Amino acid sequence: MICLVRRVVPQADGGFIVETSIGTWSCEQVVIATGGYDTPIEPSYAKSISPEIFQMHSVDYRNVDQFPEGGVLIVGTGQSGVQLMEDFTRAGRDVHLAVGPAPRSPRKYRGRDATDWLYDAGHYDITIATHPDPVKALTQTNHYMSGRDGGKEIDLRRFHLDHGVELYGSLADMNGTCVRFLPDLAKNLDDADRSYVGIRSQIDAYIAREGIDAPEEPSFEKVWAPEEERTDFDLAEAGITSVLWAIGFRPDYSWIEADVFDTRGKPVFDRGVTAQPGLHFIGLGWLNTWGSGRFLGIEEDSRYLAGQIAEQFALSARQAS
Numbered sequence: 448m449i450c451l452v453r454r455v456v457p458q459a460d461g462g463f464i465v466e467t468s469i470g471t472w473s474c475e476q477v478v479i480a481t482g483g484y485d486t487p488i489e490p491s492y493a494k495s496i497s498p499e500i501f502q503m504h505s506v507d508y509r510n511v512d513q514f515p516e517g518g519v520l521i522v523g524t525g526q527s528g529v530q531l532m533e534d535f536t537r538a539g540r541d542v543h544l545a546v547g548p549a550p551r552s553p554r555k556y557r558g559r560d561a562t563d564w565l566y567d568a569g570h571y572d573i574t575i576a577t578h579p580d581p582v583k584a585l586t587q588t589n590h591y592m593s594g595r596d597g598g599k600e601i602d603l604r605r606f607h608l609d610h611g612v613e614l615y616g617s618l619a620d621m622n623g624t625c626v627r628f629l630p631d632l633a634k635n636l637d638d639a640d641r642s643y644v645g646i647r648s649q650i651d652a653y654i655a656r657e658g659i660d661a662p663e664e665p666s667f668e669k670v671w672a673p674e675e676e677r678t679d680f681d682l683a684e685a686g687i688t689s690v691l692w693a694i695g696f697r698p699d700y701s702w703i704e705a706d707v708f709d710t711r712g713k714p715v716f717d718r719g720v721t722a723q724p725g726l727h728f729i730g731l732g733w734l735n736t737w738g739s740g741r742f743l744g745i746e747e748d749s750r751y752l753a754g755q756i757a758e759q760f761a762l763s764a765r766q767a768s
Contacts, residue, residue, distance in 0.1 A: 455703045476725040485699035489692050495622045501689040511538040517688030522618050524549045528693035529591045529601045536610040545618040546635045550642030552590035554600045557661040568653040575733045604671040624683045630676035719752050
């Protein structure tokens with residue numbers, strides 16, 4: 448049976464009322480484990496696009512056959528955007544890509560998955576409290592790569608050369624069939640490569656420090672760079688019949704009636720423990736470490752949060768006695 452939670456309401460004397468689709472419950476502790484990807488993001492100007500242009504958000508994407516014939520403009524270069532780009536290129540479709548500021552990462556490097564190297568080097572032990580740039584950690588889009596064919600990196604420059612993907616800067620506005628981009632394509636590509644090279648350098652340093660025998664790889668070189676920035680054109684004239692939004696999601700915690708959110712609607716906590724006694728969060732990125740929003744860190748976070756819950760139960764019992 449599916450149970451929909453409609454409200455979580457703190458009580459003045461402690462505990463919570465939880466209203467659901469199958470009844471109302473009361474409890475002393477609540478753990479919110481719903482994640483932060485609730486509401487698909489589409490810009491306001493999506494409503495100004497000509498009805499002749501088909502639109503879809505990545506949340507509804509299943510396969511290329513959902514789209515009409517013609518070119519597609521994919522907006523966003525996080526993991527979803529670049530992986531969907533590859534789907535369309537493999538299907539032989541004309542692909543146009545609005546390149547945002549997302550960083551990229553090597554997938555396999557010097558004989559191993561880059562994540563394995565970083566794990567061994569202790570990179571994922573860094574906590575948000577000790578991170579050298581916590582604001583960047585909390586706001587940066589995930590590095591893009593692919594799990595297809597056993598896992599591989601994505602170089603947008605090479606996709607332009609090898610598959611004819613047309614690259615533009617960040618999408619700025621759309622009206623009717625007219626589209627406008629920011630002149631930041633070169634910068635976004637360079638920033639993504641800087642992240643890519645930085646991760647390789649971090650792995651190189653760990654291999655050298657530990658004296659590990661690992662195969663060498665050639666230095667990174669740009670295979671292409673834009674000679675000019677194309678900032679506006681007409682979708683219909685370019686043969687583009689579809690727009691695929693891949694610019695992420697926003698959390699929706701409107702059903703939680705507790706004063707534990709910042710001005711942007713994001714929960715405020717210390718390792719998942721909020722200022723509201725008994726209300727906790729888990730499974731969010733950088734709850735404590737990079738792995739907190741992934742399987743990598745869930746065990747450590749769960750153990751810590753279970754301990755905090757037990758302490759609050761014990762405190763409540765002592766106060767009641």
